[in-house]
Structure formats: C-alpha cells, structure tokens
Amino acid sequence: MAKQSIVPFGPQHPVLPEPIHLDLVLEDEKVIEAIPSIGFVHRGLESLVDKKDFNEMTYVIERTCGICSFMHGMGYCESVEKIMNVEIPDRGKYLRTMWAEMSRVHSHLLWLGLLADAFGFESLFYQCWRMREKVLDLFEMTTGGRCIFSVNKIGGVLKDVDDVMLATIKATTQDIAAELRVIRKTFMEDYTVEARLRGVGILTKEQAHNLGTAGPFARASGIKMDMRTTGYAAYGDLDFDIITSNECDSYGRCEVRINEIFQAIDLIGQCIDKMPKGDIATIVKGNPNGEAFVRMEQPRGEAVYYSKANGSKFLERMRIRTPTFANIPGLLETLKGADFADVPLLILTIDPCISCTER
Amino acid sequence: MGNVKRSPWLLHYDGSSCNGCDIEVLACLTPVYDAERFGIINTGDPMQADIFLITGGINKANQAVVKQLYDQMPRPKVVVAVGVCACTGGVFKECYNIIGGADTTIPVDIYVPGCAARPQAIIDGIVKAIDLWQAKADKMENVQKELNKLDKLEEKEKK
Ligand code: SF4
Numbered sequence: 001m002a003k004q005s006i007v008p009f010g011p012q013h014p015v016l017p018e019p020i021h022l023d024l025v026l027e028d029e030k031v032i033e034a035i036p037s038i039g040f041v042h043r044g045l046e047s048l049v050d051k052k053d054f055n056e057m058t059y060v061i062e063r064t065c066g067i068c069s070f071m072h073g074m075g076y077c078e079s080v081e082k083i084m085n086v087e088i089p090d091r092g093k094y095l096r097t098m099w100a101e102m103s104r105v106h107s108h109l110l111w112l113g114l115l116a117d118a119f120g121f122e123s124l125f126y127q128c129w130r131m132r133e134k135v136l137d138l139f140e141m142t143t144g145g146r147c148i149f150s151v152n153k154i155g156g157v158l159k160d161v162d163d164v165m166l167a168t169i170k171a172t173t174q175d176i177a178a179e180l181r182v183i184r185k186t187f188m189e190d191y192t193v194e195a196r197l198r199g200v201g202i203l204t205k206e207q208a209h210n211l212g213t214a215g216p217f218a219r220a221s222g223i224k225m226d227m228r229t230t231g232y233a234a235y236g237d238l239d240f241d242i243i244t245s246n247e248c249d250s251y252g253r254c255e256v257r258i259n260e261i262f263q264a265i266d267l268i269g270q271c272i273d274k275m276p277k278g279d280i281a282t283i284v285k286g287n288p289n290g291e292a293f294v295r296m297e298q299p300r301g302e303a304v305y306y307s308k309a310n311g312s313k314f315l316e317r318m319r320i321r322t323p324t325f326a327n328i329p330g331l332l333e334t335l336k337g338a339d340f341a342d343v344p345l346l347i348l349t350i351d352p353c354i355s356c357t358e359r
Numbered sequence: 360m361g362n363v364k365r366s367p368w369l370l371h372y373d374g375s376s377c378n379g380c381d382i383e384v385l386a387c388l389t390p391v392y393d394a395e396r397f398g399i400i401n402t403g404d405p406m407q408a409d410i411f412l413i414t415g416g417i418n419k420a421n422q423a424v425v426k427q428l429y430d431q432m433p434r435p436k437v438v439v440a441v442g443v444c445a446c447t448g449g450v451f452k453e454c455y456n457i458i459g460g461a462d463t464t465i466p467v468d469i470y471v472p473g474c475a476a477r478p479q480a481i482i483d484g485i486v487k488a489i490d491l492w493q494a495k496a497d498k499m500e501n502v503q504k505e506l507n508k509l510d511k512l513e514e515k516e517k518k
Contacts, residue, residue, distance in 0.1 A: 011424055013403065018373050018381070019421065039420045041375045044454040051453050063450055066379025066475055110382065129389040136386075147379035147475040355378045 004032065009343065011040045018354040020347075026340060034335040034343075036328060042358040046318050053313040054080055054288060059150055064320060065356040066147040067110065068298045070103045072356075073152035075296050075305040076318070078232065080154050082292035083309055086284055090234070090276040092156035097234040098169070098271040099143070099151070101264040105176065106135040107299035108257045108264075111351045112187065115254060118345045119196040127183055131176050138169050156281025166272045173265045184258055197251040201334035201346045204248055213330040214323045215301020216260065217350050219244045220252035227297035238270050250349045257351075287311055298323055300351050322356035363493045366398035367437075369485070370408030372428055374461065375451070376415025379475035380442035384412055387485075392478045394485050405431040410488045411465075412481075416444045416451055417458045429465040435495035437488045439469045442476045449474060 005026050011019035019040035025033040048060050062073040074096050081088060113128030136146045142161050143149040151158045161169075187193060203213070208221035218225055219242065226242040228235045243259045245252035288309035295304050301323025308317040327350040334346050373381045387394045388401050395401075402408055405428045417425060429438070440461045443449035447460045461467050468491055471484035 011421070012372055012405070012428060018378070019424070040418075040424065041373070041415070042418060042420065042456050043375050043416070043451045044456040045451060047455055048451075048453060060450055063377045063379070063474075066377045066382060069377075069379065126390050129386065130391060133386070133389075133391045145475070146477065147383060148377075353378065355376065 003027075007340070013344075018352065020352065020354050022335075022343075022347075024335075024340070024343065029340050031335050031338050031340060031343065034332050036332065038354065038358055040358070041355045045359050046320070049315040049318045051314075054309065054315050055154060057315065057318065058152055058154065061318070061320070062148060062150060062152070064322075064359055065353050067107050067353060068103055068300070068356070069148050070099050070152070071296065071298050071303070072320070073150070074100060074233070075294055075303060075320070076307070077152045077154050078296070079292045079294040079305040079307040080288055080309070080315075081284075082294060083288040083290045083307060084154075084284060084286070086155055086282060088156045088282060089279040091160075091278045092280045092282075093234040094271050094275050095157050095161060095280060096152070097238070098161075098268055098275075099139075099149070100233070101267045101271070102135055102138060102169075102173075104264040104299045105173070105261055105268075106132050106139075107351075108261045109135065111257060111299075111348075112183075112254070115345070115348055116187075118348045119193065121186075121193065124183070124186060131179055131183075134172055134176055138172055141165060141168065153281060155284040156279070158281070160280050166275065170269055170272050173268050177262060177265045180258070180261060187254055187258060194251065196345065197254055198247075198249060200250045200342055201338060201349055202249050203330055203334050205246075207333055208248075208330060211329040211333060212326050213301075214326040215298070215351075216253060216256045217301065217327050217330060220256045221248045222246045225302070227295050227302045230295065232294070232296055234271065234274075237274065238267055240267060250345065253349045287313055288315070300324055300353055300356075301326065303356075320356075320359065322353065322359075324350065324353045324357045327352075328357075363398065363489055364496070366400065367409035367489055367492050368402045368407055369399045369410045369412060370402060370405050370428065370432070371412045371414070372425065374413055374415035374421055374425060374445060375418045375457065376442060376444055380414035380444065380473075383475050383478055384414060384441060384481060387478045387481045392482060394482050397482075397486060397489060399485060399489065405429075406433065408432050409436060409492055410485070411436060411438045412441055412485075413438065413445050413461045413465075413467075414441045416448045416460055417464050418456045419458065422458065422464050425461070425464050435492055435499055437469065437492045437495065438465055438467045439471060439484045439488050440467045441471045441481055441484065443472055443474045446470045446472060 009022040023035040061076040109132040116124035289311035291308040304321040306319040
C-alpha cells in the first residue's frame with residue numbers, strides 16, 4: 001500500500017474565493033478521503049431575531065449571502081407573510097419572480113466564470129464576468145444596488161419598475177442569451193474543456209438521492225427536483241420544464257447550469273410579457289403569530305426558511321437551511337478517488353456558498 | 360500615484376463577509392473595472408503580497424487566520440478593509456460570534472465604506488493603498504540609509 005499523506009486545503013487558498021478547510025488524505029496523487037471543517041464565516045445572524053424586529057430582519061437575512069441576496073430576502077418575507085396570511089399583489093409577485101430569475105442568471109454566470117478559472121481558461125472567465133456585469137447594471141437600474149438590493153419588504157416590494165426599464169431588461173437579457181450561445185460552444189464542445197470535465201467527479205443518481213443533494217448538483221445526476229414547480233410567487237403562472245442531465249459528472253453540472261440560464265432568461269421574458277398592473281405591496285398591520293415553513297429554489301438548490309413568531313415585534317426563531325449544506329456530503333463522495341489536481345474543480349462544481357452555509 | 364517604484368501585489372481574504380463585498384472585489388479585478396491597470400496583481404500567496412484586502416468582520420474562527428496572513432506578509436504592508444463589515448462589523452456587529460471589524464485584530468490603514476462597497480470605492484481604496492505603500496517603502500528606505508550611516512560611523516570609531 002502506498003504511503004498516505006494529509007494535505008491541508010484552505011481556508012486561505014488561491015483558488016478558493018471563500019474560506020473552507022479540507023484535510024485531504026492522499027495516496028500518491030489520489031484522494032482517499034476529504035475531511036471538511038467549516039466555521040470560518042459563521043456570524044450567527046439567525047440570533048439577531050431577538051435584537052432586530054421582524055421588519056428589520058429582512059435586511060439582515062438578505063445579507064446571508066451577497067450572491068443570492070434577493071432570494072434570501074424573498075424567502076424570509078414569504079415565510080412571515082405566510083404566518084400573517086398576507087396575500088401580496090400580483091405585480092409584487094411578478095416583480096419578485098423577475099428579480100429572482102435575474103439573480104439566477106447572474107449567479108450561474110458567476111459560477112461559469114469561476115469554473116473556467118478553475119480549469120485555467122482565463123479569457124473565458126473574463127467573458128462570463130463581462131456578461132454578468134450587464135445583469136448587475138440591470139439590477140442597479142431597477143433597485144439601486146449591485147449585490148444587496150433591499151427591495152423586499154413584508155407585504156410586497158419597495159420599488160416599482162416602469163415599462164421603459166422592463167423593455168430594457170428584456171432587450172439586454174436577449175443580448176446575454178445571444179452571447180451565451182457563442183460561449184456555450186466553448187464550454188460544451190471544446191476538446192480541452194471537455195477533457196477536464198467529462199467523467200470527473202461522478203455521482204450516480206442513486207448516490208445523489210441517498211446523500212440528499214439539491215439543486216443543479218442533483219439535477220445533473222438525473223433527479224427531477226425543482227422547487228419552482230411548487231408554484232410560489234408567480235411561478236405557478238409561468239411555463240417551464242425542469243432541466244436535468246444524465247451525465248452525472250462535472251460536464252453534466254455545467255450543462256444543467258448553462259441551460260438554466262437560458263431558461264431563466266425565458267422566464268424573465270414571460271414575466272415581463274405577463275406583468276400585471278396595480279399595486280406592488282399591501283399594507284401589513286400587526287405582529288406575526290405562529291410559524292411557517294417556506295421552500296424555494298435558489299440558484300444553488302432548494303433552500304428552506306422557517307420562522308416562528310409569538311405575537312411580539314421580535315420573532316422567536318428564524319432558521320435557514322441552505323443548498324450548499326445539503327450538497328457537502330455529495331461533494332465529499334465525489335472527492336473520493338479523485339485526482340489531487342481536480343480537487344478545486346470538484347469543490348466548485350457544487351457551486352459552494354460558504355457564507356450561506358454557515359450564516 | 361506618480362512615484363510608485365514597483366508594482367505592489369494584492370492579497371484578498373474573505374473574513375466573515377456575506378460574499379457581497381467579496382464578489383465586488385473580484386469584479387474589480389476583471390476587465391470591466393480593471394483595477395489591474397494600476398499595476399497591481401492578485402496573488403494567493405501572503406508571502407509575496409504587499410496590499411491586504413480584507414472583506415467581512417472578524418469572528419472567533421478566522422481571527423487566527425487573519426493574524427497569520429498579516430504576519431506572513433513582508434514589510435512594508437498596507438491593509439485595506441472593504442465594506443462596513445470589515446470596517447466596524449456592520450449589520451453583524453451584534454451577532455454573538457462577531458468580534459468586530461478587521462481593526463480588532465490587525466492594524467487597518469484604509470477603510471472603504473459601503474454595503475456592498477461599490478467597485479469605484481474599492482478602486483479608490485486600492486489607489487490610496489498604493490500611494491501609502493510607496494510612502495511606507497520610502498520611509499523604510501530612509502531609515503535604512505540612516506542606519507547604514509550610523510553603522511559606518513561606528514566602524515570608523517572602532518578603527
Ligand atoms: S459590508 Fe454588506 S455586502 Fe459587504 S460583507 Fe458586509 S454585509 Fe456583505
């Protein structure tokens with residue numbers, strides 16, 4: 001038997017945008033086991049419920065993660081709205097859906113860029129981030145922020161979007177789709193890229209199911225699961241299919257995410273076409289009392305929001321379960337038997353968001 | 360920024376940020392904002408870095424890591440705290456696991472406010488950091504010159 005050695009990986013590492021620490025047990029160049037230790041980003045923001053009232057909490061929850069910040073705010077608001085039995089106006093729902101899908105486009109583009117960076121294709125990385133900037137410009141135009149938008153509130157949204165902006169959003173997202181079609185070729189058909197992705201990090205459908213993976217990571221292993229089909233916000237009125245792939249490897253994960261960008265752009269278009277007129281928020285009075293549980297599909301997979309209120313201004317408990325947390329067991333499984341050089345790439349393929357995971 | 364003699368290298372570490380400032384720093388380094396036009400380059404190695412960009416507050420787990428990264432950097436070094444989290448603790452100031460801003464652990468030279476800090480502000484912070492870094496380098500050089508003079512005097516006296 002070859003000699004085993006342990007290589008520490010992280011928390012500060014050139015390829016890691018975020019701190020996570022892994023102890024990799026190696027046998028020659030092969031990874032035998034990966035032992036994670038997390039906690040470098042833990043802030044304890046759920047505990048702020050007893051210092052900030054339930055309206056202010058929206059802005060704290062939004063800062064769980066700067067990439068899917070909009071969806072965190074939306075999930076929290078939906079959970080409190082569910083407790084208080086508030087039905088938000090249709091326009092508010094559509095705006096939320098539109099912004100959520102824009103977040104998905106920007107998050108997936110960011111991921112594609114980081115993936116390109118991980119396999120050392122620098123110019124592709126820059127191309128993806130250049131496209132992503134266009135989405136951020138749209139966000140800036142409609143909400144005023146680039147990462148943190150603070151447009152959600154309990155009972156609806158804070159800002160309206162006029163017709164000119166809607167037209168711009170539609171045109172720009174179509175541009176992005178056109179550019180992405182060009183870049184897609186490189187990701188899916190380029191010989192070198194394929195060599196780095198195909199057959200790397202295999203997770204079979206059965207394993208993915210048993211380990212409880214979520215989101216594109218699960219869908220790339222052929223599991224048909226997408227929380228948007230439950231029809232929260234305006235998703236019930238929109239027309240879309242669940243995107244899956246049967247590749248079960250890194251290539252499949254890349255494919256699923258690229259196709260999801262196209263899908264999200266299509267959904268944005270549908271939202272804009274169907275955008276109802278009217279109010280964007282209802283007035284909410286009183287304090288929440290009771291508990292609620294909301295599931296929604298984030299760019300990285302299914303997130304769960306749980307709120308418990310006791311009739312006072314402050315919530316009793318707020319809990320988020322994030323997709324990355326569900327995906328870590330799957331990641332550890334794919335790392336087993338992988339080449340040491342593939343480790344950064346494999347960590348990336350689950351699209352880790354450590355600050356969500358640790359909160 | 361006229362008299363910078365060498366291209367400083369940049370180290371970025373994500374403390375306990377929410378990722379917002381983090382991706383803005385990365386966005387700054389990509390061609391749209393292109394902070395690299397000021398001669399800096401992003402490195403992952405603290406031992407070769409001159410400017411330390413830190414995002415997010417300090418918590419109990421990463422305090423030792425941040426301190427170690429700072430200690431590993433060669434002198435002169437400049438620390439830039441990006442975002443209100445790194446400046447003061449920000450929204451998370453009252454969380455039980457947050458000790459405070461970056462200045463609770465290492466000396467911070469430049470504070471970039473904002474939540475999330477805008478790329479323009481980050482670039483401004485980087486430019487100021489480059490100036491400060493050069494000033495520190497000049498100062499060190501002068502001190503070294505004085506020390507050399509003293510050494511020579513001592514040698515003369517010994518003779
Ligand atoms: S300052 Fe705001 S955007 Fe930046 S890390 Fe802190 S909470 Fe996130």
